[in-house]
Amino acid sequence: MKLHLIRTACPTALLFALAGFWSRAATIAEERVIDGRMHHLRSGEQREWSEFPAESEGGTLRVAFSAEANAAAVTLRLRQRDVKQSWRLRLNDRDLGLLPNDENPMTTFWEIPPATLRKGENMLVVTGSGPADDVEIGDLRLVDLPRKRALHAATVKVRVVDADTGQPMPARVTVVDQQGSLCSVGAESNARLAVRPGVVYTADGQAEFGVPEGAYTVYAGRGFEYSIDSRHLDATPGAIHQLDLAIRREVPLDGYVSCDTHVHTLTYSGHGDCSLAERLVTLAGEGIELPIATDHNVAIDYLPALRESPVLGRFTPVVGNEVTTRVGHFNVCPLDATDPAIDHQGGDWSQVFAAIRRAGPRRVIVLNHPRDLHAGFRPFDPRRHIAMTGENLAGWRLEANAMELVNSGAVQSDAWRIVHDWLGLLNAGLRITPVGSSDSHDVARSIVGQARTYIRCRDENPGQIDVAEAVKSLLAGQVLVSYGLAAELTVDGMYGPGDVVAAGDQRELKLRVRVLGPSWSAADEVVLFMNGAEIRRAKIEPPGRMQGGVKFEADWRIALPSHDVSLAVVAVGPGVAGRFWPTAKPYQPDSPDWHPYTLGATGAVSIDCDGHRGYNSPREYALKLIDESQGDASVLATRLREFDEATAAQAAAELRRRGELLAGDTVATLVKQGSPATAAAVRRYIDAWKASEAARAASSP
Numbered sequence: 001m002k003l004h005l006i007r008t009a010c011p012t013a014l015l016f017a018l019a020g021f022w023s024r025a026a027t028i029a030e031e032r033v034i035d036g037r038m039h040h041l042r043s044g045e046q047r048e049w050s051e052f053p054a055e056s057e058g059g060t061l062r063v064a065f066s067a068e069a070n071a072a073a074v075t076l077r078l079r080q081r082d083v084k085q086s087w088r089l090r091l092n093d094r095d096l097g098l099l100p101n102d103e104n105p106m107t108t109f110w111e112i113p114p115a116t117l118r119k120g121e122n123m124l125v126v127t128g129s130g131p132a133d134d135v136e137i138g139d140l141r142l143v144d145l146p147r148k149r150a151l152h153a154a155t156v157k158v159r160v161v162d163a164d165t166g167q168p169m170p171a172r173v174t175v176v177d178q179q180g181s182l183c184s185v186g187a188e189s190n191a192r193l194a195v196r197p198g199v200v201y202t203a204d205g206q207a208e209f210g211v212p213e214g215a216y217t218v219y220a221g222r223g224f225e226y227s228i229d230s231r232h233l234d235a236t237p238g239a240i241h242q243l244d245l246a247i248r249r250e251v252p253l254d255g256y257v258s259c260d261t262h263v264h265t266l267t268y269s270g271h272g273d274c275s276l277a278e279r280l281v282t283l284a285g286e287g288i289e290l291p292i293a294t295d296h297n298v299a300i301d302y303l304p305a306l307r308e309s310p311v312l313g314r315f316t317p318v319v320g321n322e323v324t325t326r327v328g329h330f331n332v333c334p335l336d337a338t339d340p341a342i343d344h345q346g347g348d349w350s351q352v353f354a355a356i357r358r359a360g361p362r363r364v365i366v367l368n369h370p371r372d373l374h375a376g377f378r379p380f381d382p383r384r385h386i387a388m389t390g391e392n393l394a395g396w397r398l399e400a401n402a403m404e405l406v407n408s409g410a411v412q413s414d415a416w417r418i419v420h421d422w423l424g425l426l427n428a429g430l431r432i433t434p435v436g437s438s439d440s441h442d443v444a445r446s447i448v449g450q451a452r453t454y455i456r457c458r459d460e461n462p463g464q465i466d467v468a469e470a471v472k473s474l475l476a477g478q479v480l481v482s483y484g485l486a487a488e489l490t491v492d493g494m495y496g497p498g499d500v501v502a503a504g505d506q507r508e509l510k511l512r513v514r515v516l517g518p519s520w521s522a523a524d525e526v527v528l529f530m531n532g533a534e535i536r537r538a539k540i541e542p543p544g545r546m547q548g549g550v551k552f553e554a555d556w557r558i559a560l561p562s563h564d565v566s567l568a569v570v571a572v573g574p575g576v577a578g579r580f581w582p583t584a585k586p587y588q589p590d591s592p593d594w595h596p597y598t599l600g601a602t603g604a605v606s607i608d609c610d611g612h613r614g615y616n617s618p619r620e621y622a623l624k625l626i627d628e629s630q631g632d633a634s635v636l637a638t639r640l641r642e643f644d645e646a647t648a649a650q651a652a653a654e655l656r657r658r659g660e661l662l663a664g665d666t667v668a669t670l671v672k673q674g675s676p677a678t679a680a681a682v683r684r685y686i687d688a689w690k691a692s693e694a695a696r697a698a699s700s701p
Helices: 019-023 275-286 303-306 349-357 419-428 467-476 617-629 635-642 645-657 666-673 676-699
Strands: 003-004 030-043 058-069 074-081 084-091 094-098 106-112 120-129 134-141 154-162 169-178 193-195 201-203 206-211 214-221 229-235 240-247 256-263 288-294 322-324 328-331 364-367 402-406 431-436 451-456 479-483 485-490 500-502 510-519 525-530 533-539 548-558 565-574 596-601 605-608
Touching: 030 058, 030 074, 030 120, 058 074, 058 134, 084 134, 094 106, 106 134, 120 134, 154 201, 154 214, 154 229, 154 328, 169 240, 169 275, 193 275, 201 206, 201 275, 206 349, 214 240, 229 240, 256 275, 256 328, 256 364, 256 402, 256 431, 256 467, 256 479, 275 303, 322 349, 328 349, 364 467, 402 419, 402 479, 402 596, 419 565, 419 645, 431 467, 431 479, 451 467, 479 485, 485 565, 485 605, 510 565, 510 596, 525 548, 533 548, 617 645, 635 645, 635 666, 645 666, 645 676, 666 676
Parallel strands: 154 240, 256 288, 364 402, 402 431, 485 596, 500 605
Antiparallel strands: 003 058, 030 134, 058 120, 074 106, 074 134, 084 094, 084 120, 154 206, 169 201, 169 214, 193 201, 214 229, 256 451, 322 328, 328 364, 431 451, 451 479, 479 596, 485 510, 510 548, 525 533, 525 565, 565 596, 565 605
16 A cells, blocks of 8 residues: 655555455454654644644644555554544544543554445545644554454453452553553443443453553552552463452551542533443442542432442442532532432522522532633632632632542642642631542543542441541541542641640640552652641652652641641642553643642641630631721731731731721831731732732733
């Protein structure tokens, strides 16, 4: 076959055999390269990622090649990378389908129906649509077998067991070819398997599938808590390969239940690719014990389907609802699937939260992806939100009691951004529990439970979790947030996240800080925050940063002020590159530069330092001090000397709301007569408020 490549494909001379070549019943596939290059294409005008060249080859790839007509079905093999938007594949004006929406490198196989190829010149076209999307597509080959047979050159039988007990267990099996790409396999999803290119979730540790001829690495894992095992595979035509893989629990989190607060299905949300049956298998395969069903504006109960599933007993499903409004998305649980749907038509937060309250008291209400834009609205848009003070400039009251600190399906470009958003809300006196969630709509593109929440709760029987106990603990903030890492904070040997610690006469506290993770994730540093301000940071050095289990452990002592404070710990590390659990790129990036990361965080520990009425937030102190100063900025500056920057920032925010901060010489008095902490806080607040004003002005017509 002689190739004539339009665009930049390299000319290559390849000859087909006789005209009857396509219809013979071959047992060993003949593979012919029609374009060996990878092509950088771009939909939209802007470069998506700086790792790609500034100039692309355009939004369409056209490859012309010579062939004989095919009397029987044959297969097109291609490689792709970083596909986020829609890229359509056509051959001789015949639609072959859309490339999988998956940023991971993939090798996929496409059936070419009989009589699609023409004798002589043929044209293969790949066309992108949608906003900015830099992709690589190429290494195009024709295989002289129907797709099903091409994917079954060899048979692989996998058995995944617990390395300590020898018992089979649900798992994710990942198949990676020599190019480092997820490779399509010969298997279909069913009650026991959830299958996508290069990924096979198994409900019971057993999986059988076909693979094309070639060399592979096959991995087995079960989410954050477990090790990874792997085997090299040389798949030869007609061979049957038995692979036994053993994984063990590496991360010690007894007494915590693994929860994903944000889980979708194609069945009920109408987008993504994961059916309900596949979702049950993926949840078990990732070790999620308390999944919350949160399809859009509908309450779904997984339990009836779970009773018919081989993963019954592996987790306890919770009925929830992603209340998807024009002013943000809010996950609400637990619910009863038979109750009336929650009204999602509200035009502001007061209407939305009133509708949620009508669903009943003591519900978990999670503010989802607060920095993402949906329906033209971003909850924490700088035009309406000041992060350092947790302040909504429109006066809207946030009645959520939890928020996504990490959403692994929509991570932020800056790992710390939403951390500081959360800390600002705590300083504003809001009782907000941080959660990790996956927002997964897919089998493999966004991994269910990749970001997750560990809730302090009895965990002996994953199939019978006490949901009421878990909800109570979550609302109390007794949680750890995990995205490839987990962090722990213990105060005075007995208190943890969600607790209020009475300091009494102590002016110093002893803290135990730990960073946890599997052997395949790394931790770089851990940070301790007091009232949102960093007070201690430690680098995590080898060998701890890469070991499984406890990666870092230290006893720290901290001095206490005379006023109440909240403490939290956050650990970060590099992203996971392995195809067995790759951390994803941002869904809505702020920058073309991307530095992948992992993160673990604790809920807040509240310290009652003043001995008055439990814990008081910086905002509560600020309101009291402003009222006691009776409008005298000099008196307020003097009183604020006893407090930290968080309290001074809250005082500045309240004075601005009352119209007093910028009146007269209030700012000058607070800066000149206040402590360095007060002066710094007031300056930072003024800068933040001006930035919000500028953003609002820039968006005005």
